[in-house]
Amino acid sequence: MMALNQEIAESTRLSEADLAGYVINATKEVFNTMVMMALEDSYPLKEPVTSFHCSVTGMVGLAGTYTGILSIHCPQSFALRITSNMLGMDVGEVGEDVNDALGEIANMLGGYVKQILSKGGLDINLSIPTVIAGEDYTINSMSDSDCVVIPFTNENERFLVGLKLHKEG
Numbered sequence: 001m002m003a004l005n006q007e008i009a010e011s012t013r014l015s016e017a018d019l020a021g022y023v024i025n026a027t028k029e030v031f032n033t034m035v036m037m038a039l040e041d042s043y044p045l046k047e048p049v050t051s052f053h054c055s056v057t058g059m060v061g062l063a064g065t066y067t068g069i070l071s072i073h074c075p076q077s078f079a080l081r082i083t084s085n086m087l088g089m090d091v092g093e094v095g096e097d098v099n100d101a102l103g104e105i106a107n108m109l110g111g112y113v114k115q116i117l118s119k120g121g122l123d124i125n126l127s128i129p130t131v132i133a134g135e136d137y138t139i140n141s142m143s144d145s146d147c148v149v150i151p152f153t154n155e156n157e158r159f160l161v162g163l164k165l166h167k168e169g
Helices: 006-012 016-035 076-087 096-120
Strands: 051-064 066-075 124-126 130-138 147-154 157-167
Touching: 016 076, 016 096, 016 147, 016 157, 051 076, 051 096, 066 076, 066 096, 076 096, 076 157, 096 124, 096 130, 096 157
Parallel strands: none
Antiparallel strands: 051 066, 051 124, 051 130, 066 157, 147 157
16 A cells, blocks of 8 residues: 655645545646546555556656655557647657656646645745656656555546655755
8 A cells, every 4th residue: 555654644734645635636627727638536546556668757856845756657648648638739659749748747736736735834846847758667766655646547548646755854
């Protein structure tokens, strides 16, 4: 079972379920408004996922009182659909457009999480988004105990949004 670091739960007064709820709401809102897609979530994730095949991952780092990574991992076919919807044109291959679209979504989700965690005047900065695309890659942070991972589906395609948090100090 994925568990949120106890220290974070105490200092933010947020349980893992609270945090997952915020990520779910943020993701649904971003996809509704920016991607014109309705999502179903199936939290919690049943088994850890660390390996990705023919996928695209967008990540944004959080730094400050909390450090962490917000990431979105999706199959290439779904990344193309997201990008096509965002740009209002058909995108047929993974390239700069897809990288920009997934980076932007990671950035918006990161901004939403930052807003939630900064309510108490906490100081958090977001990094420039990073996007990885590949046939086969592993993201080790996805298996850590302080990572909340939420599966989403749209038209039978599944993707994951992960939030890994660590309190500094």
